[in-house]
Amino acid sequence: MARKLLLDKAHVPGITTYDVYRREGGYRSVEKALKSMSPDQVTEEVKKSGLRGRGGAGFPTGMKWGFLAKPEGVPRYLVVNADESEPGTFKDRYLMEFIPHLLIEGMITASYALGSNRSYIYIRGEYVWIAEILENAIEEAKANGWLGKNIFGSGFDCDIYVHRGAGAYICGEETALLESLEGKRGNPRIKPPFPAVKGLWGCPTVVNNVETVAAVVPIINEGAEEYAKIGIGKSTGTKLISACGNINKPGVYEIDMTISVEEFIYSDEYCGGLPTGKKLKACIPGGSSVPILPANLLLKTAKGETRMMTYESLADGGFASGSMMGSGGFIVLDDSQCVVRHTYSLARFYRHESCGQCSPCREGTGWMEKILWNIETGKGKLSDIDLLWDIQRKIEGNTICPLGDAAAWPVAAAIRHFRDEFEWHVLHPQEAQTRNYGLMHYADPIHVPNSVMA
Amino acid sequence: MSLRFSDNKLKEVQQIIARYPEWRQKSALLPVLHLAQQEFGGWLSPETMDYVAGLLQLQPIEVYEVATFYSMYNLKPVGKHLLEVCQTGPCMLNGSEAIVDYIYERLGIRPGETTADGLFTLKTVECLGACGYAPMLQQGKHYREHLTREKIDQLIASCSGQPASAHH
Numbered sequence: 260m261a262r263k264l265l266l267d268k269a270h271v272p273g274i275t276t277y278d279v280y281r282r283e284g285g286y287r288s289v290e291k292a293l294k295s296m297s298p299d300q301v302t303e304e305v306k307k308s309g310l311r312g313r314g315g316a317g318f319p320t321g322m323k324w325g326f327l328a329k330p331e332g333v334p335r336y337l338v339v340n341a342d343e344s345e346p347g348t349f350k351d352r353y354l355m356e357f358i359p360h361l362l363i364e365g366m367i368t369a370s371y372a373l374g375s376n377r378s379y380i381y382i383r384g385e386y387v388w389i390a391e392i393l394e395n396a397i398e399e400a401k402a403n404g405w406l407g408k409n410i411f412g413s414g415f416d417c418d419i420y421v422h423r424g425a426g427a428y429i430c431g432e433e434t435a436l437l438e439s440l441e442g443k444r445g446n447p448r449i450k451p452p453f454p455a456v457k458g459l460w461g462c463p464t465v466v467n468n469v470e471t472v473a474a475v476v477p478i479i480n481e482g483a484e485e486y487a488k489i490g491i492g493k494s495t496g497t498k499l500i501s502a503c504g505n506i507n508k509p510g511v512y513e514i515d516m517t518i519s520v521e522e523f524i525y526s527d528e529y530c531g532g533l534p535t536g537k538k539l540k541a542c543i544p545g546g547s548s549v550p551i552l553p554a555n556l557l558l559k560t561a562k563g564e565t566r567m568m569t570y571e572s573l574a575d576g577g578f579a580s581g582s583m584m585g586s587g588g589f590i591v592l593d594d595s596q597c598v599v600r601h602t603y604s605l606a607r608f609y610r611h612e613s614c615g616q617c618s619p620c621r622e623g624t625g626w627m628e629k630i631l632w633n634i635e636t637g638k639g640k641l642s643d644i645d646l647l648w649d650i651q652r653k654i655e656g657n658t659i660c661p662l663g664d665a666a667a668w669p670v671a672a673a674i675r676h677f678r679d680e681f682e683w684h685v686l687h688p689q690e691a692q693t694r695n696y697g698l699m700h701y702a703d704p705i706h707v708p709n710s711v712m713a
Numbered sequence: 714m715s716l717r718f719s720d721n722k723l724k725e726v727q728q729i730i731a732r733y734p735e736w737r738q739k740s741a742l743l744p745v746l747h748l749a750q751q752e753f754g755g756w757l758s759p760e761t762m763d764y765v766a767g768l769l770q771l772q773p774i775e776v777y778e779v780a781t782f783y784s785m786y787n788l789k790p791v792g793k794h795l796l797e798v799c800q801t802g803p804c805m806l807n808g809s810e811a812i813v814d815y816i817y818e819r820l821g822i823r824p825g826e827t828t829a830d831g832l833f834t835l836k837t838v839e840c841l842g843a844c845g846y847a848p849m850l851q852q853g854k855h856y857r858e859h860l861t862r863e864k865i866d867q868l869i870a871s872c873s874g875q876p877a878s879a880h881h
Contacts, residue, residue: 425783442742
């Protein structure tokens with residue numbers, strides 16, 4: 260049974276209310292930090308814990324906090340990124356809906372460490388009811404003295420506000436999020452300057468994902484060393500994985516990053532396997548923008564090792580034969596699914612969500628969508644596959660923000676691993692309208708060459 | 714100009730502005746546009762946007778450029794019940810296309826269209842963060858998840874029976 264640090268209390272009846280949350284040990288991290296630790300000591304603990312950003316990039320959180328500029332007389336801000344919108348990802352929603360005080364508690368402790376007297380939760384606009392849950396939790400925390408002026412005589416002031424977005428994937432990118440919070444279009448900013456120096460309203464700002472901030476609570480309560488004991492290598496602590504697609508038990512699971520991908524998919528504790536009669540064809544393990552892998556490369560690395568649910572193992576092999584942990588949005592495709600159609604759907608998503616600032620992304624995402632639609636509907640040419648490859652290559656790395664890469668990678672990985680499925684669509688346009696390509700060789704064991712003497 | 718928030722709503726606008734530091738009331742634009750859309754017929758007419766601009770002391774263009782950027786703001790009138798079906802990857806894997814087809818079968822509207830009686834508008838939208846509960850649609854402030862034909866039937870029946878003034 261995996262250790263749970265974030266969701267262990269999520270199903271205690273009434274845990275969304277302050278009284279129950281407090282009775283279950285809630286807000287201890289704030290007490291401990293404010294009464295016995297300096298802000299820098301809190302940051303130091305987070306550094307030592309090895310916590311990595313849970314939004315997708317996996318950047319060390321303590322280091323990010325350490326970059327925050329602290330000029331005299333200038334306010335600093337903590338902004339929580341709750342703009343969860345990477346297809347396949349619905350973990351933050353779960354945490355905020357079922358245990359909202361955990362986020363508020365983590366925010367107070369983090370705000371203390373960073374010196375933020377006014378912190379914001381930027382939540383995607385569609386999560387209307389969750390914004391209301393959070394506002395209630397904030398009100399309760401304030402009524403009980405955890406927010407406001409001079410919290411428990413510590414001299415530290417803090418208020419938290421919820422800010423709803425209005426439907427834009429791009430606002431999950433931290434500088435676009437800040438633009439949006441300032442009441443503008445969500446156009447990402449050119450970096451540097453980074454938000455740590457010039458963020459919200461030109462002030463030093465840390466933007467952290469919901470799950471990242473929530474993880475500060477167990478780190479402070481149990482200590483960085485205890486936290487870092489969980490997991491493997493640089494993948495410390497627990498991770499929320501939202502599993503979806505063609506599995507028996509879609510949902511949000513807290514894993515301790517010591518299990519294999521195979522166990523995650525087939526164990527009854529997690530995804531519970533695929534529906535009867537279906538076989539695993541492919542999986543996107545970390546949200547729609549990370550590379551899709553065929554079944555054989557998903558369960559084992561190209562070196563023939565068991566692939567684990569860790570940052571390092573999921574990325575083993577680079578983009579040639581690996582993928583990424585990303586945001587933890589785990590999308591499973593069974594053998595009745597069409598990789599071309601699914602890739603088309605993702606390309607349409609990125610075209611819709613491109614902010615339009617950079618030409619490679621604005622134009623390229625539209626071209627990719629159209630070409631994929633042609634291939635899917637039997638109007639494609641073999642040269643279109645090379646054209647797709649060329650377009651994605653020209654988007655990647657050539658845009659202000661990572662949305663360009665995020666749009667390019669799914670197309671690149673689909674062609675890299677499923678090229679024959681694309682070719683089959685082109686060569687058998689009639690047949691491709693009546694049936695899907697199927698599993699074919701995508702689950703066959705991969706030949707691992709013996710090492711060759713130099 | 715005839716358009717105006719009620720006194721209660723104006724108070725709410727002031728509370729929203731107070732979430733941000735002084736002189737940063739432009740930050741209130743997104744939440745106030747949500748409020749305006751809710752109050753003034755489910756969409757943002759040029760008149761509504763101009764009113765919001767005046768309220769927040771912004772140039773009208775600052776409001777237009779924001780309203781046209783975000784997908785939740787409707788720039789055309791919509792039916793009383795807006796059904797927004799998620800069509801992105803994970804929902805597609807679980808049959809979102811069949812849901813869109815079934816709504817057409819029941820209501821005769823394709824994405825972007827409104828029924829002749831003005832009761833329903835159908836839209837397809839991109840990922841709403843409900844991938845594990847697919848297929849799904851958003852209806853006002855509610856998520857309708859694990860959709861089936863039966864659930865669509867129920868939803869249409871309950872919307873059709875409601876009095877015309879109810880908002881959601």
